[in-house]
Amino acid sequence: NAGVTQTPKFRVLKTGQSMTLLCAQDMNHEYMYWYRQDPGMGLRLIHYSVGEGTTAKGEVPDGYNVSRLKKQNFLLGLESAAPSQTSVYFCASTPVSGANVLTFGAGSRLTVL
Amino acid sequence: EDQVTQSPEALRLQEGESSSLNCSYTVSGLRGLFWYRQDPGKGPEFLFTLYSAGEEKEKERLKATLTKKESFLHITAPKPEDSATYLCAVPNNFNKFYFGSGTKLNVKP
Numbered sequence: 001n002a003g004v005t006q007t008p009k010f011r012v013l014k015t016g017q018s019m020t021l022l023c024a025q026d027m028n029h030e031y032m033y034w035y036r037q038d039p040g041m042g043l044r045l046i047h048y049s050v051g052e053g054t055t056a057k058g059e060v061p062d063g064y065n066v067s068r069l070k071k072q073n074f075l076l077g078l079e080s081a082a083p084s085q086t087s088v089y090f091c092a093s094t095p096v097s098g099a100n101v102l103t104f105g106a107g108s109r110l111t112v113l
Numbered sequence: 114e115d116q117v118t119q120s121p122e123a124l125r126l127q128e129g130e131s132s133s134l135n136c137s138y139t140v141s142g143l144r145g146l147f148w149y150r151q152d153p154g155k156g157p158e159f160l161f162t163l164y165s166a167g168e169e170k171e172k173e174r175l176k177a178t179l180t181k182k183e184s185f186l187h188i189t190a191p192k193p194e195d196s197a198t199y200l201c202a203v204p205n206n207f208n209k210f211y212f213g214s215g216t217k218l219n220v221k222p
Contacts (some may be wrong), residue, residue: 004156031208040122042200042214043157050208058209090156092210100145100204104156
């Protein structure tokens with residue numbers, strides 16, 4: 001049982017390049033989230049989804065887009081990367097009901113030069 | 114404004130020296146408070162959920178407590194393997210989770 005899988009684990013981009021981070025979960029969870037983690041700032045919510053075909057903005061959505069075409073996948077896109085987007089990105093998921101425990105992926109470290 | 118604040122930012126303890134971490138919150142429609150442990154280079158791992166004031170949960174050397182405005186994570190006789198960053202999170206009634214910035218715990222042998 002894989003849980004939450006993020007790809008890629010590491011990526012280096014040049015300013016202005018685009019890329020997509022993929023999050024896949026095999027737990028049939030309805031809710032999925034993308035967070036970024038920066039030193040001293042904890043986890044900040046970028047975008048989230050409450051079900052297939054839905055997306056919503058979090059605390060820091062600017063410069064990012066997301067899509068949830070399939071229930072098990074949540075994609076985070078950077079159309080034109082900026083150095084300020086250098087961070088570690090975490091995907092998480094949780095079922096609709098129950099204890100609402102977030103299950104996290106291992107993270108994707110992105111560096112924008 | 115929904116907010117979660119943790120203190121201290123960092124804590125250095127000697128092995129066996131007990132202490133407590135704090136998490137205070139102002140989140141509308143509280144639906145529980147969650148504690149996570151995060152090791153370097155990994156995603157956070159779930160520790161505890163607390164739902165109502167007065168509730169306590171224990172796991173090995175860790176005990177979490179909850180009041181109406183804050184939670185404490187008590188660490189009794191810590192060992193070096195307890196070194197990690199401890200995060201607390203609170204979901205609002207739209208299932209948006211707000212995280213504190215974490216407490217980085219370092220336990221020296």
